[in-house]
Amino acid sequence: MSAPDITEDDVRAVAEVVRSGRLALGPQTEEFEHAIAEYVGVKHAVAVSSGTTALHLVVRALGIGPGNDVLVPSFTFAASANVILYERATPVFVDVEPDTYNLDPEDLERKITRRTVAIMAVDVFGHPAEWDGILRIAKKYGLKVIDDSCEAIGAEYKGRKLGQFGAAAAFAFYPNKQMTTGEGGIIVTDSDEIARLCRSLRNQGRAEMGEWLDHERLGYNYRMTEMSAALGVSQLRRIETLLAKRERVARMYTELLSGLEWVRPPVVRPHVRMSWFVYVVTLAEGLHRDAVMARLAEEGIPSRGYFSPMHLQPYIRAELGTREGMLPVTEEAARRTVALPFHGNMTEDEVECVVDALGRACGL
Numbered sequence: 001m002s003a004p005d006i007t008e009d010d011v012r013a014v015a016e017v018v019r020s021g022r023l024a025l026g027p028q029t030e031e032f033e034h035a036i037a038e039y040v041g042v043k044h045a046v047a048v049s050s051g052t053t054a055l056h057l058v059v060r061a062l063g064i065g066p067g068n069d070v071l072v073p074s075f076t077f078a079a080s081a082n083v084i085l086y087e088r089a090t091p092v093f094v095d096v097e098p099d100t101y102n103l104d105p106e107d108l109e110r111k112i113t114r115r116t117v118a119i120m121a122v123d124v125f126g127h128p129a130e131w132d133g134i135l136r137i138a139k140k141y142g143l144k145v146i147d148d149s150c151e152a153i154g155a156e157y158k159g160r161k162l163g164q165f166g167a168a169a170a171f172a173f174y175p176n177k178q179m180t181t182g183e184g185g186i187i188v189t190d191s192d193e194i195a196r197l198c199r200s201l202r203n204q205g206r207a208e209m210g211e212w213l214d215h216e217r218l219g220y221n222y223r224m225t226e227m228s229a230a231l232g233v234s235q236l237r238r239i240e241t242l243l244a245k246r247e248r249v250a251r252m253y254t255e256l257l258s259g260l261e262w263v264r265p266p267v268v269r270p271h272v273r274m275s276w277f278v279y280v281v282t283l284a285e286g287l288h289r290d291a292v293m294a295r296l297a298e299e300g301i302p303s304r305g306y307f308s309p310m311h312l313q314p315y316i317r318a319e320l321g322t323r324e325g326m327l328p329v330t331e332e333a334a335r336r337t338v339a340l341p342f343h344g345n346m347t348e349d350e351v352e353c354v355v356d357a358l359g360r361a362c363g364l
Contacts, residue, residue, distance in 0.1 A: 064118055080122055128152065168198075
């Protein structure tokens with residue numbers, strides 16, 4: 001389904017750290033943070049152990065907790081909702097737009113109540129959410145905004161890089177992402193206070209200048225290792241190349257799929273720069289997604305359904321009483337979307353092989 005793009009420079013960068021003996025809380029983490037902050041165009045970056053931990057620390061730093069509702073799309077990865085539950089707040093699920101599958105600003109506004117304190121927008125698959133509408137609504141109702149941009153490093157909305165919207169944003173660097181640190185994530189923000197709190201919270205609640213065994217607050221071991229940071233520094237040096245390679249593969253897919261009327265390629269709106277995380281197609285009505293995926297598997301082509309809605313997950317149903325029919329666009333998207341094999345080093349022959357197999361799987 002995916003593969004990291006690792007070079008000998010990446011390998012050397014990690015090996016140098018291992019040989020140095022400084023494996024945690026060292027200069028590589030600081031360099032990675034400074035480089036990400038400069039790339040995104042913000043004051044602060046705080047490196048952590050995953051995209052999930054990045055989101056969790058933002059939720060906690062914003063003081064979100066029991067009695068608070070946070071609006072979040074259901075068409076997303078589990079972490080977006082889980083980090084809200086970690087703090088005993090309540091995720092309130094919002095439907096998505098039928099083309100990009102990002103949060104629908106109209107349904108977002110309908111879901112606001114007296115308990116609502118924040119919006120967590122998700123830039124699904126690397127396509128920026130409709131930030132003008134989201135920020136307008138947030139300002140109107142006095143809501144905090146978190147950008148779950150874990151799938152969208154390098155994406156832009158109307159010429160501005162993601163990470164500049166809302167109180168803070170999170171990026172993730174799992175091996176299937178556009179760039180990788182192995183495991184890892186990062187918080188970006190212009191807020192001195194959010195950055196200060198997140199640095200303390202990731203390091204067992206220690207103050208930045210305090211003694212090792214002095215703890216100002218309850219915290220976590222959410223630190224990024226020096227090996228991960230070194231890999232991140234190396235990968236970030238060629239981030240534009242990595243993004244361009246993935247865009248090349250996406251364009252090949254889109255061109256080849258244009259002849260399959262029963263398959264809709266991803267929609268990319270003209271005012272955004274897409275950062276291609278996965279390549280997700282939408283099957284026409286009448287096609288059974290699981291049957292199509294089974295036929296692909298018979299030909300040796302892996303695929304995945306993206307996403308299984310969060311409001312229909314068993315533990316969410318049990319805790320929040322959510323049910324089918326609540327979010328019709330989300331549920332329809334979940335029934336019809338398929339992620340195809342995708343990474344930056346795919347060849348034209350490999351893309352053609354996948355598209356030909358998809359056509360046969362759809363009975364075309």
